């Protein structure tokens with residue numbers, strides 16, 4: 299009997315490249331420190347999920363362009379579920395004591411999460427582009443990826459482009475806030491616009507939760523120490539808490555009144 303499409307060479311380990319995957323964790327500290335493996339695996343899993351988030355958000359932009367709004371909403375829903383897991387993942391790292399971290403922290407300098415290219419890509423793709431951040435990257439693959447993202451359409455552009463095509467005014471911040479208010483006032487009349495807006499504000503809010511939980515985890519582990527990347531640490535991270543992908547959505551809540 300012919301098994302169409304079956305590959306006798308294939309196995310679980312080959313398909314998922316498990317051998318390569320579990321060889322990718324290299325401790326720096328010698329003699330080996332027990333918690334360094336957890337530290338590496340946590341960061342690698344974050345980066346894998348960041349890759350999946352970028353994959354979903356890239357597809358979302360295409361769906362919005364094609365006016366396939368329910369598809370776009372579902373994709374962002376998946377991103378949000380991943381983000382909830384990522385926020386909780388910090389709890390695993392909090393099982394490492396401040397002292398056990400210090401046993402290998404020195405070896406990490408000057409590496410830092412600040413150099414996470416994919417994290418910046420998520421910010422850029424979502425709608426928050428900050429050219430100043432580009433100067434901190436010097437690896438070729440990172441510069442190439444960030445330059446590409448910097449010039450590309452964002453989810454913010456895609457959402458307000460969609461509203462424009464639906465007849466809403468979107469030419470400046472004020473008119474965009476007014477359009478958001480109109481949608482919130484009559485969600486049945488503007489159900490697709492509202493559903494997409496809700497999905498995006500959830501993504502925005504969950505990234506804020508990520509920032510907050512990261513800071514609390516950092517504080518619990520290293521207190522007010524300077525970061526391995528050279529910043530003042532928690533003090534710097536607190537300045538990022540006010541970052542928003544869709545300021546128009548938040549401003550609309552402030553201005554909304556009953557008609």
Ligand code: HEM
Nearest residue numbers: 344410411412414417516519520525526527528529531538
């Ligand atoms: C013990 C664990 C951790 C500590 C003590 C820590 C500490 C810090 C500090 C102090 C900064 C500020 C930059 C610097 O000077 O280094 C930073 C930035 C950052 N970290 Fe962590 N971190 C930890 C775990 C993680 C994990 C697991 C991730 C997941 C990818 C992560 C991602 C980031 C990102 C993306 C930034 C840049 C944030 C921004 O600029 O908005 N960190 N971290």
